Amino acid sequence: MRLILLIWPLFLFAKEDWFITKLEYGKMLYNNPRGISCAKCHGKYAQGKIISKYYIKIKNRKILKIIKAPNIQNVSYEQFKKKLFHKKLSVMPKYDYLTNQEINAIYMYIQSISRKEK
Ligand code: HEC
Numbered sequence: 001m002r003l004i005l006l007i008w009p010l011f012l013f014a015k016e017d018w019f020i021t022k023l024e025y026g027k028m029l030y031n032n033p034r035g036i037s038c039a040k041c042h043g044k045y046a047q048g049k050i051i052s053k054y055y056i057k058i059k060n061r062k063i064l065k066i067i068k069a070p071n072i073q074n075v076s077y078e079q080f081k082k083k084l085f086h087k088k089l090s091v092m093p094k095y096d097y098l099t100n101q102e103i104n105a106i107y108m109y110i111q112s113i114s115r116k117e118k
Pocket residue numbers: 030033036037038039040041042051067068069070071072075079080081083090091092093095106
């Protein structure tokens with residue numbers, strides 16, 4: 001039952017006539033979600049990426065800090081959506097203006113990349 005809940009968004013728009021278009025739409029939004037591109041931080045294939053490295057100094061010791069955007073290929077739909085509407089202080093901006101349809105399209109696109117990679 002839980003599995004069905006997690007994967008239903010994949011089938012929601014799987015009507016043949018506009019299936020390809022939907023993925024292209026998702027790709028477009030992933031790269032340009034009317035805000036900072038997801039790809040810029042999470043990478044072209046949503047595989048995750050190091051955003052920035054810097055050193056902090058504590059008592060004459062240099063400590064390397066790495067800010068990384070995680071791989072988002074295996075996130076559940078619920079978690080994915082929640083993250084776009086997050087209210088916490090985070091490196092990642094919130095995208096609370098995206099519509100359900102747009103979020104679905106981006107999610108489907110990311111799922112399609114991770115299927116290709118496996
Ligand atoms: C400025 C960099 C940046 C941009 C742009 C960005 N993210 Fe993120 N994202 C992060 C970082 C850093 C984290 C991990 C820390 C956190 O959760 O705040 C994260 C976490 C996430 C997570 C949670 C992953 C998990 O394992 O729980 C999801 C899902 C996500 N991002 C999706 C997106 C999508 C979709 C977009 C584009 C609409 C996007 N992000 C744009 C930096 C970014």
